Amino acid sequence: MGTHRLRVNGSWHEVDLPDDTPLLWALREDLGLTGPKYGCGVGACGACTSIVDGSAFRPCTTSVADAVGGDITTIEGLSRRGDHPVQRAWVEQDVAQCGYCQPGQIMTTVALLAEHPDPSDEDIDEALRDNVCRCGTYARIRVAVKRAACLARGER
Structure with missing residues (x-):
């Protein structure tokens, strides 16, 4: 277990999870961000695609430890009013x-x-x-x- 500080949708969050936990689980289970979907778990389908530092990436294949330091955006972070x-x-x-x-x-x-x-x-x-x-x-x-x-x- 480790405490990981993540910047998601413009806010800082701390999650206590093993280093190798897929970021997708932290987003969905710990932060309640259910926009990124679980589809395959191996980065092949794109259902979980989010953005880190301006580039699309797959949180199902990215560990929480590897996500530390990145500026992560999920679909919930695009626009509060849905007008992106x-x-x-x-x-x-x-x-x-x-x-x-x-x-x-x-x-x-x-x-x-x-x-x-x-x-x-x-x-x-x-x-x-x-x-x-x-x-x-x-x-x-x-x-x-x-x-x-x-x-x-x-x-x-």
Whole structure:
């Protein structure tokens, strides 16, 4: 057991967990942040995707010890009102079907747009290729990513 101090969604938190505990469990069980979902536990599906220091990452394969010192953002940290450009685009494009994978899809898109404000189809496909949507909403996801890019630039 060890005490780990984590910066999550702009606030500091302490968790008492073994060093090798997956960060996903700390986020969900200790901090009550249920946006990142457990899908596979091996970083293959993307359901848990969050952002650390501006880059998308998988908390299911990151230990709490390795997360110390990073600035972690989960979907709960994007916007209190749900009006982040990516969230708005997802609603406008009616992307979610079951919704299970959508927090991971959204967080991957946020990281993508930070790096590529006007992404090509290839950029979108590359960034989201390891985020699995079992409902198959990939076409709507691509449209929403492009719409989010427009909204982030202040376009109507």
